[in-house]
Amino acid sequence: MCEHDAKANCFEYIDSQMPRVPLDLVVNGERVHEMIDPAMTLLDFLRVTLKLFGTKEGCREGECGACTLIMNGRPVTSCLILAVEAQGAEILTVEGLSKDGELSILQEEFIREDGLQCGFCTPGMLMSARALLDRNPNPTADEVKEAIAGNLCRCTGYKSIIDAILSAAKREREALRNG
Amino acid sequence: MLSKFDYYKPASLEDATKYLNENPETKILAGGTDLLIGLKNKKVRCKHILDIKGIPELNKFTYSEGRGYFIGAAVTINQISEEKLLREKYPAISQGADALGSYQVRNRATMVGNICTASPGADMAAPLLVYDAKVHIASSQGIKAVDLCDFFTGVKKTILNPKELVVGVSIPDVEKGDRSVYLRKSRIKGADLCNVAIALRINPENKLSIALGAVSTIPMRLFELEKETAGKDLTPELVDWLATQIKTYINPRRDSIRSSPEYRYLITGVLAKRGLLKLIDKEGA
Numbered sequence: 001m002c003e004h005d006a007k008a009n010c011f012e013y014i015d016s017q018m019p020r021v022p023l024d025l026v027v028n029g030e031r032v033h034e035m036i037d038p039a040m041t042l043l044d045f046l047r048v049t050l051k052l053f054g055t056k057e058g059c060r061e062g063e064c065g066a067c068t069l070i071m072n073g074r075p076v077t078s079c080l081i082l083a084v085e086a087q088g089a090e091i092l093t094v095e096g097l098s099k100d101g102e103l104s105i106l107q108e109e110f111i112r113e114d115g116l117q118c119g120f121c122t123p124g125m126l127m128s129a130r131a132l133l134d135r136n137p138n139p140t141a142d143e144v145k146e147a148i149a150g151n152l153c154r155c156t157g158y159k160s161i162i163d164a165i166l167s168a169a170k171r172e173r174e175a176l177r178n179g
Numbered sequence: 180m181l182s183k184f185d186y187y188k189p190a191s192l193e194d195a196t197k198y199l200n201e202n203p204e205t206k207i208l209a210g211g212t213d214l215l216i217g218l219k220n221k222k223v224r225c226k227h228i229l230d231i232k233g234i235p236e237l238n239k240f241t242y243s244e245g246r247g248y249f250i251g252a253a254v255t256i257n258q259i260s261e262e263k264l265l266r267e268k269y270p271a272i273s274q275g276a277d278a279l280g281s282y283q284v285r286n287r288a289t290m291v292g293n294i295c296t297a298s299p300g301a302d303m304a305a306p307l308l309v310y311d312a313k314v315h316i317a318s319s320q321g322i323k324a325v326d327l328c329d330f331f332t333g334v335k336k337t338i339l340n341p342k343e344l345v346v347g348v349s350i351p352d353v354e355k356g357d358r359s360v361y362l363r364k365s366r367i368k369g370a371d372l373c374n375v376a377i378a379l380r381i382n383p384e385n386k387l388s389i390a391l392g393a394v395s396t397i398p399m400r401l402f403e404l405e406k407e408t409a410g411k412d413l414t415p416e417l418v419d420w421l422a423t424q425i426k427t428y429i430n431p432r433r434d435s436i437r438s439s440p441e442y443r444y445l446i447t448g449v450l451a452k453r454g455l456l457k458l459i460d461k462e463g464a
């Protein structure tokens with residue numbers, strides 16, 4: 001296989017045909033039970049099996065952060081995790097950020113601050129940001145940068161993303177104060 | 180498709196070593212941040228994946244006075260980074276953990292995985308080397324402890340054989356006043372592999388320990404250079420001398436895509452000086 005063969009590098013899931021294994025986990029608050037291919041990544045499981053296309057597929061090797069989701073409270077790159085490793089896990093993807101059709105504060109701030117252009121990095125950015133604000137509701141700009149250092153964006157130049165996260169942090173703190 | 184493999188997650192060390200004995204072509208999975216890339220790029224092929232995260236001993240992360248730390252093979256880089264006492268006592272190790280990959284990767288990657296992959300620039304290697312870390316290796320014959328400085332044998336090669344697995348790493352306790360620092364140079368600030376990495380440590384008896392990463396085929400401890408400093412005070416003059424001498428101990432690759440040997444020679448001296456001055460600085464504080 002040629003390394004530069006576009007087809008070979010194109011991310012199309014191919015079933016390994018290995019015997020299926022059971023997987024039980026919670027995705028965005030819902031229990032999921034599936035018999036799965038042991039050689040499939042968590043990213044493939046979401047996109048191929050569950051048809052949740054919010055989590056994006058960029059590099060498939062942990063470099064771009066497009067596939068970031070929150071697993072048991074921590075942001076991780078789902079392309080580097082086997083689906084079977086998520087046995088019993090709680091997963092939050094970008095689809096789980098909005099409630100009853102209403103965007104979360106974080107999502108609203110990304111829109112207001114122009115924190116996205118093509119939007120491909122956005123789900124990953126949002127999940128890294130969500131995890132940051134959960135562990136640190138009042139981050140500095142440097143802490144925001146460190147939290148999204150593993151998320152590449154080819155469009156915005158990052159400034160608007162950092163601003164969006166900082167202003168979401170502020171609004172979330174206010175919302176908490178005002179009950 | 181990553182490869183054609185099945186997946187086994189044992190709940191005991193015994194089951195794990197037994198499995199390794201009976202199943203050649205097994206790859207050990209801890210954080211997976213190196214393994215899954217290898218599988219995706221077809222650089223690694225295997226028939227079986229052995230997930231070690233369910234083994235209790237490998238999740239141990241303990242400190243006891245006089246004995247120091249034991250860090251199990253399933254402990255993640257961020258767990259290490261978040262451990263306050265470790266940061267106080269072994270700053271270079273925490274700084275190495277902070278430097279590795281991205282935040283997401285650090286949530287999965289493990290310290291033991293980092294040294295088992297044995298990349299010359301492994302961020303955890305140099306810091307562990309200056310603390311005389313030992314690697315605890317299990318096989319069906321039992322557990323043995325090996326000095327980390329004898330663990331690496333070449334680029335991405337270690338003394339481990341396919342029937343062995345690392346249980347964890349132990350780090351001897353340090354006295355009050357023990358100081359250390361880890362510095363690295365990468366192309367960009369943020370998540371990047373390093374061009375040169377250095378760990379420096381000085382104990383209360385003024386004994387200096389030096390280890391380097393990414394400047395040879397393996398991460399290495401500079402015992403010879405350390406010997407030459409024995410009994411001497413770490414003065415600015417000695418720092419200058421060390422920063423020049425250290426370059427004679429390295430052997431950077433000519434074919435690296437990240438930087439030329441000339442650049443690495445230069446930066447090794449610069450980082451050595453910067454780090455040593457940091458150690459002197461803290462003395463006054």
Ligand code: FES
Pocket residue numbers: 056057058059060061062063064065066067068077078079080
């Ligand atoms: S697709 Fe997972 S990090 Fe790029």
Ligand code: FES
Pocket residue numbers: 115116117118119120121122152153154155156
């Ligand atoms: S908005 Fe296009 S990659 Fe970030």
